[in-house]
Amino acid sequence: MSTALKTKVAIDGVGKIFQVDGSPVTAIERIDLDIKENEFVSIVGTSGCGKSTLLNIVGGLDEPTSGEIRIDGARVLGPGRNRGFVFQSYSLFEWMTVKGNIRFALEKSALGKAEKDELVSHFVQAVGLSGFENAYPQQLSGGMRQRVAIARALVYKPSILLMDEPFGALDAQTRGMMQELLLKVWEDHKVTVLFVTHDVDEAIFLADRVIVLASRPGKVKKDLTIKLPRPRSFELVTDPQFTVYKREILTDIREETLKVMALDRK
Numbered sequence: 001m002s003t004a005l006k007t008k009v010a011i012d013g014v015g016k017i018f019q020v021d022g023s024p025v026t027a028i029e030r031i032d033l034d035i036k037e038n039e040f041v042s043i044v045g046t047s048g049c050g051k052s053t054l055l056n057i058v059g060g061l062d063e064p065t066s067g068e069i070r071i072d073g074a075r076v077l078g079p080g081r082n083r084g085f086v087f088q089s090y091s092l093f094e095w096m097t098v099k100g101n102i103r104f105a106l107e108k109s110a111l112g113k114a115e116k117d118e119l120v121s122h123f124v125q126a127v128g129l130s131g132f133e134n135a136y137p138q139q140l141s142g143g144m145r146q147r148v149a150i151a152r153a154l155v156y157k158p159s160i161l162l163m164d165e166p167f168g169a170l171d172a173q174t175r176g177m178m179q180e181l182l183l184k185v186w187e188d189h190k191v192t193v194l195f196v197t198h199d200v201d202e203a204i205f206l207a208d209r210v211i212v213l214a215s216r217p218g219k220v221k222k223d224l225t226i227k228l229p230r231p232r233s234f235e236l237v238t239d240p241q242f243t244v245y246k247r248e249i250l251t252d253i254r255e256e257t258l259k260v261m262a263l264d265r266k
């Protein structure tokens, strides 16, 4: 039997050109990536290098100008139930309880009431919100709100989770707790994750691979495999190998930032 990992997401020559005031702006150019099933991939790079654009194209929220995305071999033509999104802004329904927000994601599902109740309870518990099922978003902290967003994205069992700076608005302590929680949820629920972040520590801590995008236009500058043991806990950030990865990625990002600054001066 082959031990080769199955390709989950094939990003094949993907480029995106936006029209801004009648002029073309190349956001990303010819990105090729092969993401394996259940892999955790972080995407980093300087501001404006095209991280969100790439994620939106994988999510089917935007169309590429060139190339294509295939999921399980099928070309992406729009959003679909095989992908869940978590964004930086909480985007919860303020008039619905925690349970109601999570359950809303199952609205179109053909499951019966009992199965839906069971799934909602399972994910409330998985993200550590037991006891808060009937709370409203305004009664929750930022970290708790993002836990609701994660539960809501996972409850309909997508096989891919697309996360765009999901912990960007949280304080450092809450952020660290959320990273550990996310890894636990990922290990328990088997899902392929694409995670966009500005935080290099976060990118390394979470991922099997860190993709560094080059800027103007965005393309893959580095595809770094993170060979750190799992399960991971916060002590990992002091591991010498962690520091080696961090230095390499920060150097890449710095090079790109200097390049952009030089372009801006011209």
Ligand SMILES: Nc1ncnc2c1ncn2[C@@H]1O[C@H](COP(=O)(O)OP(=O)(O)OP(=O)(O)O)[C@@H](O)[C@H]1O
Binding pocket: 018, 019, 020, 025, 026, 027, 045, 046, 047, 048, 049, 050, 051, 052, 053, 054
């Ligand atoms: N809808 C749009 N219309 C026009 N230009 C866009 C649009 N979306 C993104 N861009 C441009 O494409 C480039 C990449 O943007 P994108 O938001 O993907 O970068 P990013 O790496 O996610 O940035 P950040 O880290 O600041 O969030 C930028 O130059 C941006 O101005």
